Amino acid sequence: MKPILFILKMPFEDGPGKMWICSHCAMIEGALAFNPHWQAALDIRRIDFPKPRAEVVELLGEDNQWLPVLVLDDKETITDPVGIINYLAQTFGGAAAHP
Numbered sequence: 001m002k003p004i005l006f007i008l009k010m011p012f013e014d015g016p017g018k019m020w021i022c023s024h025c026a027m028i029e030g031a032l033a034f035n036p037h038w039q040a041a042l043d044i045r046r047i048d049f050p051k052p053r054a055e056v057v058e059l060l061g062e063d064n065q066w067l068p069v070l071v072l073d074d075k076e077t078i079t080d081p082v083g084i085i086n087y088l089a090q091t092f093g094g095a096a097a098h099p
Helices: 023-034 054-060 081-092
Strands: 004-008 043-047 069-071
16 A cells, blocks of 8 residues: 555635635645655645545544645555655655755
8 A cells, every 4th residue: 555645735715705725735835846756756636635535534533634734555654744754755756855
């Protein structure tokens, strides 16, 4: 099974007429752009902002809808964006987040 990466579709609306991006998801999108080979190694799921986020709830439960999240084989998760990027770089090669 490929690791599953859940990130938000952006921009998204949260409040009447208020458009946003998720800075953590944007960081992940940037890392994916600089490391395009990761896309073949991952199951990337861009999902809508509103909760409940059915795909995430089904896999991780209602209390674990924080995004971005990288889900590994044993349902271990990484939610820190720098941690996700560094895990992907270490596992699949490519550029990591500079300290």
